[in-house]
Amino acid sequence: MGKATTSTGIHKKPVSVPVQVRAPGPKQTGLHSGVVGDHIGDTAHHGGDDQAVYAYATEDYAWWAAQLGRELPPGIFGENLTTSGLDLLGGVIGEKWQFGSGLVLQVTFGRIPCVTFQNRMAEPRWVKRFAAANRTGAYLRVVVPGSLVPGDRITVVDRPAHGLTLTESFEIYMHDQSRLARLLDAPELPPELLAELRERLG
Template sequence: MDTASVLAVCRVHQLLDDPGSVGVTAIDKRPAEGPVKVHRLGLHGDIQASRVHHGGVDQALYAYSQDDADYWAAELGRDLPPGIFGENLRVAGISATGAVIGERWKVGLDVELEVTSPRTPCATFQRRMKEPHWVKRFGEAGRVGTYLRVVRTGSIAAGDHIHRVFVPTHGVTIGKWFSDPTAEDMEALRDADADGEIRLQPEYLREFEKLQRRLGV
Protein backbone atom coordinates (compact mmCIF):
# COMPACT_ATOMS: atom_id res chain seq x y z
CA MET A 1 0.00 0.00 0.00
CA ASP A 2 1.33 3.40 -0.95
CA THR A 3 2.12 5.83 1.83
CA ALA A 4 -0.52 8.53 2.15
CA SER A 5 0.81 12.05 1.79
CA VAL A 6 0.00 15.68 1.16
CA LEU A 7 0.68 16.63 -2.46
CA ALA A 8 -0.10 20.33 -2.01
CA VAL A 9 -1.24 22.77 0.65
CA CYS A 10 -3.45 25.37 -0.98
CA ARG A 11 -4.76 28.72 0.21
CA VAL A 12 -6.51 31.65 -1.41
CA HIS A 13 -4.58 33.31 -4.23
CA GLN A 14 -6.96 36.19 -4.75
CA LEU A 15 -10.59 37.03 -4.19
CA LEU A 16 -12.57 36.85 -7.42
CA ASP A 17 -15.68 38.80 -8.33
CA ASP A 18 -18.69 36.52 -8.23
CA PRO A 19 -22.36 37.11 -9.09
CA GLY A 20 -23.48 35.21 -6.00
CA SER A 21 -24.94 36.79 -2.88
CA VAL A 22 -21.57 37.67 -1.32
CA GLY A 23 -20.17 39.33 -4.45
CA VAL A 24 -16.73 37.70 -4.18
CA THR A 25 -15.39 34.19 -3.79
CA ALA A 26 -12.24 32.77 -2.20
CA ILE A 27 -12.42 29.53 -4.20
CA ASP A 28 -9.23 30.41 -6.10
CA LYS A 29 -6.83 28.30 -4.02
CA ARG A 30 -3.26 27.64 -5.16
CA PRO A 31 -0.30 25.71 -3.71
CA ALA A 32 1.76 27.48 -1.06
CA GLU A 33 5.52 27.18 -0.82
CA GLY A 34 7.00 25.61 2.30
CA PRO A 35 5.28 24.89 5.61
CA VAL A 36 1.95 26.54 6.37
CA LYS A 37 0.63 27.06 9.88
CA VAL A 38 -2.66 25.38 10.69
CA HIS A 39 -4.98 27.12 13.14
CA ARG A 40 -8.32 25.97 14.54
CA LEU A 41 -10.10 27.82 11.74
CA GLY A 42 -7.82 26.66 8.93
CA LEU A 43 -4.63 27.61 7.16
CA HIS A 44 -2.73 30.77 7.99
CA GLY A 45 -3.37 33.25 5.18
CA ASP A 46 -6.51 31.54 3.92
CA ILE A 47 -10.04 32.92 4.09
CA GLN A 48 -13.61 32.04 3.20
CA ALA A 49 -15.68 34.73 1.54
CA SER A 50 -19.01 33.15 2.50
CA ARG A 51 -18.80 32.31 6.20
CA VAL A 52 -22.44 31.22 6.18
CA HIS A 53 -21.71 28.20 3.98
CA HIS A 54 -17.97 27.67 4.47
CA GLY A 55 -15.39 27.71 7.20
CA GLY A 56 -15.77 27.50 10.95
CA VAL A 57 -14.19 24.90 13.21
CA ASP A 58 -16.07 22.01 11.59
CA GLN A 59 -15.07 22.99 8.06
CA ALA A 60 -11.64 24.43 8.76
CA LEU A 61 -10.01 22.56 5.87
CA TYR A 62 -11.19 20.82 2.73
CA ALA A 63 -9.31 17.80 1.39
CA TYR A 64 -9.54 16.27 -2.07
CA SER A 65 -7.83 13.10 -3.27
CA GLN A 66 -5.61 12.89 -6.33
CA ASP A 67 -7.44 9.74 -7.48
CA ASP A 68 -10.67 11.73 -7.69
CA ALA A 69 -8.92 14.61 -9.43
CA ASP A 70 -7.51 12.12 -11.96
CA TYR A 71 -11.03 10.81 -12.58
CA TRP A 72 -12.27 14.30 -13.35
CA ALA A 73 -9.22 15.14 -15.47
CA ALA A 74 -10.07 12.15 -17.67
CA GLU A 75 -13.78 13.06 -17.75
CA LEU A 76 -13.17 16.71 -18.61
CA GLY A 77 -10.11 16.22 -20.78
CA ARG A 78 -7.98 18.82 -19.02
CA ASP A 79 -5.42 19.20 -16.28
CA LEU A 80 -6.85 19.86 -12.82
CA PRO A 81 -4.03 21.22 -10.65
CA PRO A 82 -4.13 21.31 -6.84
CA GLY A 83 -6.51 23.99 -5.61
CA ILE A 84 -8.83 23.92 -8.64
CA PHE A 85 -11.58 22.31 -6.56
CA GLY A 86 -11.15 24.94 -3.86
CA GLU A 87 -9.37 22.38 -1.72
CA ASN A 88 -6.83 23.22 0.95
CA LEU A 89 -5.19 19.80 0.82
CA ARG A 90 -4.62 17.69 -2.28
CA VAL A 91 -3.82 14.25 -0.90
CA ALA A 92 -2.58 10.97 -2.33
CA GLY A 93 -2.69 7.40 -1.06
CA ILE A 94 -5.78 8.09 1.03
CA SER A 95 -9.39 8.60 -0.01
CA ALA A 96 -10.99 11.77 1.31
CA THR A 97 -14.41 10.64 0.05
CA GLY A 98 -13.89 7.13 1.40
CA ALA A 99 -12.90 8.32 4.87
CA VAL A 100 -15.10 7.29 7.79
CA ILE A 101 -16.91 10.20 9.45
CA GLY A 102 -14.95 11.02 12.61
CA GLU A 103 -11.74 9.41 11.33
CA ARG A 104 -8.58 11.21 12.41
CA TRP A 105 -5.42 11.87 10.43
CA LYS A 106 -2.04 12.83 11.75
CA VAL A 107 -0.34 15.02 9.15
CA GLY A 108 3.37 15.68 9.40
CA LEU A 109 4.86 15.95 12.85
CA ASP A 110 2.13 17.61 14.88
CA VAL A 111 -1.13 18.37 13.04
CA GLU A 112 -4.16 16.18 13.73
CA LEU A 113 -7.31 16.50 11.63
CA GLU A 114 -10.77 14.98 11.97
CA VAL A 115 -13.05 14.04 9.07
CA THR A 116 -16.36 15.85 9.54
CA SER A 117 -18.65 16.11 6.50
CA PRO A 118 -18.91 15.90 2.71
CA ARG A 119 -18.60 18.90 0.44
CA THR A 120 -21.88 19.90 -1.20
CA PRO A 121 -21.30 21.46 -4.64
CA CYS A 122 -22.67 24.94 -5.23
CA ALA A 123 -23.18 27.43 -8.05
CA THR A 124 -19.93 29.22 -7.19
CA PHE A 125 -18.08 25.95 -7.72
CA GLN A 126 -19.79 25.51 -11.08
CA ARG A 127 -18.74 28.98 -12.19
CA ARG A 128 -15.20 28.22 -11.06
CA MET A 129 -15.03 25.03 -13.14
CA LYS A 130 -16.72 26.56 -16.20
CA GLU A 131 -18.44 23.24 -16.88
CA PRO A 132 -22.16 23.05 -17.75
CA HIS A 133 -24.30 21.17 -15.21
CA TRP A 134 -21.24 20.83 -12.99
CA VAL A 135 -23.15 20.80 -9.70
CA LYS A 136 -25.24 17.87 -10.91
CA ARG A 137 -22.28 16.00 -12.43
CA PHE A 138 -20.08 16.44 -9.37
CA GLY A 139 -22.84 15.36 -7.02
CA GLU A 140 -23.90 12.36 -9.07
CA ALA A 141 -20.31 11.10 -9.31
CA GLY A 142 -20.14 11.23 -5.51
CA ARG A 143 -16.42 12.10 -5.49
CA VAL A 144 -16.95 15.01 -3.13
CA GLY A 145 -13.97 15.07 -0.76
CA THR A 146 -14.22 15.91 2.91
CA TYR A 147 -14.17 18.81 5.30
CA LEU A 148 -11.85 18.53 8.28
CA ARG A 149 -11.79 19.78 11.85
CA VAL A 150 -8.42 20.76 13.33
CA VAL A 151 -7.86 18.72 16.49
CA ARG A 152 -4.24 19.72 16.98
CA THR A 153 -2.59 22.74 15.40
CA GLY A 154 0.89 23.01 13.92
CA SER A 155 2.34 23.29 10.43
CA ILE A 156 1.96 21.19 7.30
CA ALA A 157 3.71 21.16 3.95
CA ALA A 158 3.64 19.31 0.66
CA GLY A 159 5.30 15.93 1.14
CA ASP A 160 4.09 15.42 4.70
CA HIS A 161 2.92 11.90 5.43
CA ILE A 162 -0.66 11.23 6.52
CA HIS A 163 -1.36 8.50 9.07
CA ARG A 164 -4.79 7.32 10.18
CA VAL A 165 -4.62 7.41 13.96
CA PHE A 166 -8.28 6.64 14.66
CA VAL A 167 -11.08 5.08 12.60
CA PRO A 168 -14.56 4.88 14.20
CA THR A 169 -16.34 1.55 14.27
CA HIS A 170 -19.65 2.83 12.82
CA GLY A 171 -18.24 2.54 9.29
CA VAL A 172 -20.26 5.31 7.59
CA THR A 173 -18.04 7.03 5.06
CA ILE A 174 -18.22 10.54 3.70
CA GLY A 175 -19.16 9.19 0.27
CA LYS A 176 -21.86 6.87 1.62
CA TRP A 177 -23.47 9.62 3.65
CA PHE A 178 -23.42 12.01 0.70
CA SER A 179 -24.64 9.64 -2.01
CA ASP A 180 -26.79 7.02 -0.31
CA PRO A 181 -27.64 7.75 3.34
CA THR A 182 -29.91 5.23 5.03
CA ALA A 183 -31.81 5.09 8.31
CA GLU A 184 -29.22 2.55 9.49
CA ASP A 185 -26.40 5.01 8.69
CA MET A 186 -28.20 7.72 10.61
CA GLU A 187 -28.66 5.54 13.66
CA ALA A 188 -25.04 4.40 13.52
CA LEU A 189 -23.86 8.01 13.48
CA ARG A 190 -26.24 8.98 16.27
CA ASP A 191 -25.04 6.11 18.45
CA ALA A 192 -21.39 6.90 17.80
CA ASP A 193 -21.98 10.53 18.71
CA ALA A 194 -23.95 9.63 21.85
CA ASP A 195 -21.22 7.20 22.93
CA GLY A 196 -18.57 9.89 22.49
CA GLU A 197 -16.76 7.98 19.76
CA ILE A 198 -17.23 10.90 17.35
CA ARG A 199 -18.50 14.47 17.59
CA LEU A 200 -21.01 15.32 14.89
CA GLN A 201 -21.36 18.93 13.82
CA PRO A 202 -24.81 20.52 14.43
CA GLU A 203 -25.72 20.38 10.73
CA TYR A 204 -26.14 16.64 11.00
CA LEU A 205 -29.25 17.11 13.13
CA ARG A 206 -30.94 18.96 10.27
CA GLU A 207 -29.77 16.30 7.84
CA PHE A 208 -31.22 13.60 10.08
CA GLU A 209 -34.57 15.38 10.12
CA LYS A 210 -34.60 15.70 6.32
CA LEU A 211 -33.68 12.04 5.91
CA GLN A 212 -36.42 10.95 8.29
CA ARG A 213 -39.01 12.97 6.37
CA ARG A 214 -37.81 11.53 3.06
CA LEU A 215 -37.81 7.96 4.33
CA GLY A 216 -40.98 8.37 6.37
CA VAL A 217 -39.37 7.08 9.55
Protein backbone atom coordinates in the same frame (compact mmCIF):
# COMPACT_ATOMS: atom_id res chain seq x y z
CA MET B 1 -26.68 25.45 -2.33
CA GLY B 2 -25.19 28.87 -1.71
CA LYS B 3 -25.59 31.70 -4.18
CA ALA B 4 -22.55 33.05 -5.96
CA THR B 5 -20.64 35.69 -4.02
CA THR B 6 -18.54 38.59 -5.25
CA SER B 7 -15.72 37.55 -2.92
CA THR B 8 -14.57 33.96 -3.17
CA GLY B 9 -11.78 31.90 -1.63
CA ILE B 10 -11.99 29.13 -4.21
CA HIS B 11 -8.92 30.35 -6.12
CA LYS B 12 -6.07 28.36 -4.52
CA LYS B 13 -2.50 27.82 -5.68
CA PRO B 14 0.08 25.32 -4.38
CA VAL B 15 2.56 26.58 -1.78
CA SER B 16 6.06 25.36 -1.03
CA VAL B 17 6.26 26.48 2.60
CA PRO B 18 4.46 25.27 5.75
CA VAL B 19 1.16 26.95 6.67
CA GLN B 20 -0.31 27.12 10.14
CA VAL B 21 -3.63 25.39 10.90
CA ARG B 22 -5.88 26.00 13.90
CA ALA B 23 -9.55 25.67 14.80
CA PRO B 24 -11.30 28.74 13.35
CA GLY B 25 -14.33 28.80 15.66
CA PRO B 26 -17.99 29.26 14.68
CA LYS B 27 -18.81 29.42 10.96
CA GLN B 28 -20.16 32.95 10.74
CA THR B 29 -18.42 34.70 13.62
CA GLY B 30 -15.03 33.00 13.94
CA LEU B 31 -11.86 33.11 11.86
CA HIS B 32 -13.64 31.22 9.05
CA SER B 33 -10.83 29.06 7.63
CA GLY B 34 -8.64 26.76 9.68
CA VAL B 35 -5.68 27.64 7.45
CA VAL B 36 -3.95 30.87 8.47
CA GLY B 37 -4.01 33.31 5.55
CA ASP B 38 -6.81 31.51 3.71
CA HIS B 39 -9.87 33.49 2.61
CA ILE B 40 -13.50 32.34 2.61
CA GLY B 41 -15.96 34.53 0.72
CA ASP B 42 -19.28 32.88 1.60
CA THR B 43 -19.06 32.61 5.38
CA ALA B 44 -22.75 31.75 5.67
CA HIS B 45 -22.17 28.35 4.05
CA HIS B 46 -18.44 27.62 4.26
CA GLY B 47 -15.75 27.48 6.91
CA GLY B 48 -15.99 27.19 10.68
CA ASP B 49 -14.75 24.39 12.92
CA ASP B 50 -16.42 21.57 10.96
CA GLN B 51 -15.12 22.82 7.59
CA ALA B 52 -11.77 24.12 8.83
CA VAL B 53 -9.77 22.39 6.09
CA TYR B 54 -10.86 20.94 2.74
CA ALA B 55 -8.90 18.04 1.23
CA TYR B 56 -9.11 16.62 -2.28
CA ALA B 57 -7.27 13.60 -3.70
CA THR B 58 -4.97 13.58 -6.73
CA GLU B 59 -6.59 10.26 -7.66
CA ASP B 60 -10.01 11.92 -7.88
CA TYR B 61 -8.52 14.81 -9.82
CA ALA B 62 -7.19 12.27 -12.35
CA TRP B 63 -10.67 10.73 -12.64
CA TRP B 64 -12.24 14.14 -13.27
CA ALA B 65 -9.53 15.11 -15.77
CA ALA B 66 -10.39 12.00 -17.79
CA GLN B 67 -14.12 12.77 -17.57
CA LEU B 68 -13.75 16.41 -18.59
CA GLY B 69 -10.95 15.93 -21.12
CA ARG B 70 -8.75 18.63 -19.64
CA GLU B 71 -6.01 19.02 -17.11
CA LEU B 72 -7.00 20.07 -13.60
CA PRO B 73 -4.19 21.69 -11.63
CA PRO B 74 -4.08 21.19 -7.83
CA GLY B 75 -6.15 23.84 -6.07
CA ILE B 76 -8.70 24.38 -8.83
CA PHE B 77 -11.38 22.80 -6.62
CA GLY B 78 -10.46 25.24 -3.85
CA GLU B 79 -8.97 22.65 -1.51
CA ASN B 80 -6.45 23.57 1.18
CA LEU B 81 -4.84 20.14 1.03
CA THR B 82 -4.24 17.94 -2.01
CA THR B 83 -3.59 14.34 -0.94
CA SER B 84 -1.96 11.40 -2.70
CA GLY B 85 -2.22 7.73 -1.73
CA LEU B 86 -4.97 8.33 0.83
CA ASP B 87 -8.36 6.71 0.15
CA LEU B 88 -10.75 9.63 0.50
CA LEU B 89 -13.64 7.69 -1.07
CA GLY B 90 -13.32 5.11 1.71
CA GLY B 91 -12.54 7.64 4.42
CA VAL B 92 -14.71 7.13 7.51
CA ILE B 93 -16.61 9.98 9.15
CA GLY B 94 -14.69 10.80 12.31
CA GLU B 95 -11.39 9.21 11.32
CA LYS B 96 -8.33 11.17 12.39
CA TRP B 97 -5.36 12.05 10.22
CA GLN B 98 -2.02 12.73 11.88
CA PHE B 99 0.69 14.67 10.08
CA GLY B 100 4.43 14.58 10.63
CA SER B 101 4.23 18.11 12.04
CA GLY B 102 1.93 16.91 14.84
CA LEU B 103 -1.21 18.36 13.25
CA VAL B 104 -4.29 16.14 13.70
CA LEU B 105 -7.42 16.60 11.54
CA GLN B 106 -10.75 14.74 11.69
CA VAL B 107 -13.05 13.92 8.76
CA THR B 108 -16.50 15.51 9.17
CA PHE B 109 -18.40 15.26 5.85
CA GLY B 110 -18.11 15.65 2.08
CA ARG B 111 -18.46 18.81 0.05
CA ILE B 112 -21.90 19.84 -1.18
CA PRO B 113 -21.21 21.76 -4.42
CA CYS B 114 -22.41 25.32 -4.85
CA VAL B 115 -22.93 27.87 -7.63
CA THR B 116 -19.56 29.52 -6.93
CA PHE B 117 -17.88 26.19 -7.62
CA GLN B 118 -19.89 25.78 -10.82
CA ASN B 119 -18.88 29.25 -12.01
CA ARG B 120 -15.25 28.47 -11.26
CA MET B 121 -15.32 25.25 -13.28
CA ALA B 122 -17.34 26.65 -16.22
CA GLU B 123 -18.78 23.20 -16.86
CA PRO B 124 -22.47 22.72 -17.72
CA ARG B 125 -24.56 21.26 -14.88
CA TRP B 126 -21.41 21.04 -12.74
CA VAL B 127 -23.26 21.07 -9.40
CA LYS B 128 -25.34 18.04 -10.39
CA ARG B 129 -22.39 16.26 -12.01
CA PHE B 130 -20.14 16.72 -9.00
CA ALA B 131 -22.85 15.54 -6.61
CA ALA B 132 -23.73 12.52 -8.76
CA ALA B 133 -20.09 11.41 -9.05
CA ASN B 134 -19.78 11.32 -5.24
CA ARG B 135 -16.09 12.23 -5.28
CA THR B 136 -16.62 14.98 -2.77
CA GLY B 137 -13.28 15.37 -1.06
CA ALA B 138 -13.23 15.67 2.73
CA TYR B 139 -14.02 18.50 5.09
CA LEU B 140 -11.94 18.29 8.26
CA ARG B 141 -11.99 19.77 11.76
CA VAL B 142 -8.81 20.57 13.68
CA VAL B 143 -8.20 18.26 16.66
CA VAL B 144 -4.59 19.29 17.33
CA PRO B 145 -3.30 22.51 15.72
CA GLY B 146 -0.06 22.47 13.80
CA SER B 147 1.40 22.98 10.35
CA LEU B 148 0.52 21.71 6.89
CA VAL B 149 3.91 20.96 5.38
CA PRO B 150 4.16 20.23 1.63
CA GLY B 151 5.05 16.56 1.13
CA ASP B 152 4.22 15.63 4.73
CA ARG B 153 3.11 12.06 5.46
CA ILE B 154 -0.51 11.54 6.57
CA THR B 155 -1.32 8.59 8.85
CA VAL B 156 -4.86 7.51 9.73
CA VAL B 157 -4.51 7.06 13.50
CA ASP B 158 -8.13 6.42 14.49
CA ARG B 159 -11.05 5.05 12.48
CA PRO B 160 -14.52 4.78 14.13
CA ALA B 161 -16.12 1.34 14.24
CA HIS B 162 -19.41 2.55 12.73
CA GLY B 163 -17.71 2.45 9.31
CA LEU B 164 -19.83 5.21 7.76
CA THR B 165 -17.72 6.48 4.88
CA LEU B 166 -17.70 9.83 3.14
CA THR B 167 -19.10 8.11 0.05
CA GLU B 168 -21.95 6.35 1.86
CA SER B 169 -22.90 9.37 3.98
CA PHE B 170 -23.00 11.72 0.98
CA GLU B 171 -25.00 9.22 -1.09
CA ILE B 172 -27.58 8.90 1.68
CA TYR B 173 -27.82 12.62 2.39
CA MET B 174 -28.11 13.65 -1.25
CA HIS B 175 -29.82 10.71 -2.97
CA ASP B 176 -31.24 8.06 -0.59
CA GLN B 177 -33.17 9.71 2.19
CA SER B 178 -34.90 6.48 3.16
CA ARG B 179 -31.62 5.64 4.93
CA LEU B 180 -31.15 8.92 6.79
CA ALA B 181 -31.18 7.16 10.17
CA ARG B 182 -27.89 5.46 9.23
CA LEU B 183 -26.16 8.85 9.44
CA LEU B 184 -26.96 9.07 13.15
CA ASP B 185 -24.50 6.21 13.67
CA ALA B 186 -21.74 8.80 13.22
CA PRO B 187 -21.74 11.28 16.14
CA GLU B 188 -18.64 12.88 14.58
CA LEU B 189 -20.76 14.50 11.85
CA PRO B 190 -21.12 18.30 12.21
CA PRO B 191 -23.56 19.13 15.06
CA GLU B 192 -25.54 21.36 12.68
CA LEU B 193 -26.03 18.41 10.30
CA LEU B 194 -26.94 16.01 13.13
CA ALA B 195 -29.58 18.49 14.36
CA GLU B 196 -31.02 18.73 10.85
CA LEU B 197 -31.17 14.94 10.56
CA ARG B 198 -32.92 14.51 13.91
CA GLU B 199 -35.49 17.13 12.93
CA ARG B 200 -36.13 15.46 9.57
CA LEU B 201 -36.44 12.05 11.18
CA GLY B 202 -38.87 13.36 13.78
